[in-house]
Amino acid sequence: MSAAPLLTVPEALARVLALLAPVGVETVGLSEAAGRVLAQPAVARRAQPPFDASAMDGYAVRAAEATPGARLRVVGEAPAGRAWTGDLGPGEALRIFTGAPLPAGADAVLIQENARAEGDAVFCLEAVAPGAWVRPAGFDFGPGASLPAPRRLSPADIAALAAMNLPEVVVRRRPRVALVPTGDELVEVGAAPAADQIVASSGHGLAALLAGFGAAPDLRPIAPDRVPALGAALRAAAGNADLIVTLGGASVGDHDLVRGVVGDAALSFYKVAMRPGKPLMAGRFAGVPIVGLPGNPVSAMVCCHIFLRSAIDALLGLPAGPAGRREAILAAPAPAEGPREHYARAAVESDGRVRLFENQDSSAQMLLAGADVLAVRPANAPAAAEGDAIEVVPLRSA
Numbered sequence: 001m002s003a004a005p006l007l008t009v010p011e012a013l014a015r016v017l018a019l020l021a022p023v024g025v026e027t028v029g030l031s032e033a034a035g036r037v038l039a040q041p042a043v044a045r046r047a048q049p050p051f052d053a054s055a056m057d058g059y060a061v062r063a064a065e066a067t068p069g070a071r072l073r074v075v076g077e078a079p080a081g082r083a084w085t086g087d088l089g090p091g092e093a094l095r096i097f098t099g100a101p102l103p104a105g106a107d108a109v110l111i112q113e114n115a116r117a118e119g120d121a122v123f124c125l126e127a128v129a130p131g132a133w134v135r136p137a138g139f140d141f142g143p144g145a146s147l148p149a150p151r152r153l154s155p156a157d158i159a160a161l162a163a164m165n166l167p168e169v170v171v172r173r174r175p176r177v178a179l180v181p182t183g184d185e186l187v188e189v190g191a192a193p194a195a196d197q198i199v200a201s202s203g204h205g206l207a208a209l210l211a212g213f214g215a216a217p218d219l220r221p222i223a224p225d226r227v228p229a230l231g232a233a234l235r236a237a238a239g240n241a242d243l244i245v246t247l248g249g250a251s252v253g254d255h256d257l258v259r260g261v262v263g264d265a266a267l268s269f270y271k272v273a274m275r276p277g278k279p280l281m282a283g284r285f286a287g288v289p290i291v292g293l294p295g296n297p298v299s300a301m302v303c304c305h306i307f308l309r310s311a312i313d314a315l316l317g318l319p320a321g322p323a324g325r326r327e328a329i330l331a332a333p334a335p336a337e338g339p340r341e342h343y344a345r346a347a348v349e350s351d352g353r354v355r356l357f358e359n360q361d362s363s364a365q366m367l368l369a370g371a372d373v374l375a376v377r378p379a380n381a382p383a384a385a386e387g388d389a390i391e392v393v394p395l396r397s398a
């Protein structure tokens with residue numbers, strides 16, 4: 001692997017995506033389907049509405065007869081769910097309610113606000129246009145209509161699938177992502193750390209983020225900084241995973257072992273021209289795609305937003321592109337940048353403008369928790385002024 005220059009973020013993302021193929025499918029009930037990715041088009045089993053349906057409470061009529069002042073004889077009643085099966089003859093009207101099938105012979109609905117009932121008759125107060133307040137059969141969708149795939153199912157999609165009379169759908173199974181924290185200084189959350197230890201935190205944030213992206217995270221035990229033990233931890237993680245993600249041990253220190261354990265030959269790249277996140281790597285371990293995230297917790301979370309969201313999309317068979325950005329306006333100046341593209345933690349103020357935090361240290365988790373967006377500053381950008389435009393990656397929509 002050549003040492004320099006560092007890959008850009010789009011180049012590195014393309015390399016990550018090239019390692020991934022969509023996972024298999026499973027069938028789930030509608031109550032499990034929200035947020036899942038439809039893997040095959042869902043084909044309607046019936047039309048909606050399945051019959052010409054009244055859209056209002058009133059009277060089914062022949063529009064040509066329903067002229068102002070006309071008197072029609074009410075021959076029956078059709079509530080929703082109980083069709084009137086006769087034929088509506090000349091001079092007749094049928095009391096009808098919203099959602100009920102229109103009887104044969106009728107072609108419009110006179111709404112009850114425009115009618116006066118008197119005994120078994122109804123007087124028409126306003127003219128009725130042909131087709132008025134009738135939802136023709138298949139008006140929403142016809143039999144054989146389909147919801148296309150791939151598609152992340154929204155609550156509205158779930159309702160549409162139910163209306164299509166589909167109790168189950170075929171979705172991608174959730175990609176299994178094994179998260180492997182590494183480092184002898186780490187202890188599990190809730191344990192009693194020694195004075196020189198810290199709590200392994202970023203795995204928990206990553207698991208939450210990945211679950212929000214549609215993956216099934218598997219947060220593994222902390223792997224020690226020893227080659228055989230790290231290798232064993234990665235082999236154990238690989239067994240069941242669609243993607244392995246290591247945390248830490250990615251840099252150049254004597255105890256940063258992930259690269260050595262994976263092996264340069266199996267790596268697609270190491271190091272990206274981004275800040276934070278420079279020591280990112282990706283490749284294959286035991287045949288399974290692996291992404292090595294930097295240990296600094298903010299770096300790991302930022303890399304998850306920028307790379308792993310797209311990676312999960314790819315595993316789910318969705319179109320996978322760069323993290324979504326929008327344009328915003330700076331509420332305060334931003335300093336000049338170095339040679340790496342900077343994903344700066346920033347707040348969105350009440351007027352919608354964006355203010356970069358002064359402290360951009362990649363270990364500062366409380367700052368990340370307070371950030372609304374990553375403000376993207378291009379490599380080598382000169383200082384920017386208040387009012388300048390800036391692109392931001394939203395952090396809170398995950």
Ligand SMILES: Nc1nc2c(c(=O)[nH]1)N[C@H]1C(S)=C(S)[C@@H](COP(=O)(O)OP(=O)(O)OC[C@H]3O[C@@H](n4cnc5c(N)ncnc54)[C@H](O)[C@@H]3O)O[C@H]1N2
Pocket residue numbers: 181182183185186198199200201202203247248249250251252253256276277278279293294295296297299362
């Ligand atoms: N001489 C150099 N030193 C460093 C460089 C460099 O280019 N030259 N890069 C720095 C950058 S940038 C980063 S990012 C870090 C990343 O290094 P590692 O991936 O090897 O990370 P670690 O050394 O294992 O850990 C860094 C830091 O983060 C803490 N950590 C690790 N895992 C977790 C976790 N799961 N939860 C919470 N905190 C974690 C760890 O204790 C360290 O404090 O390297 C710089 N050094």
Ligand code: MOO
Pocket residue numbers: 274275276277278279294296299362363
């Ligand atoms: O990549 Mo380091 O991620 O700048 O802290």
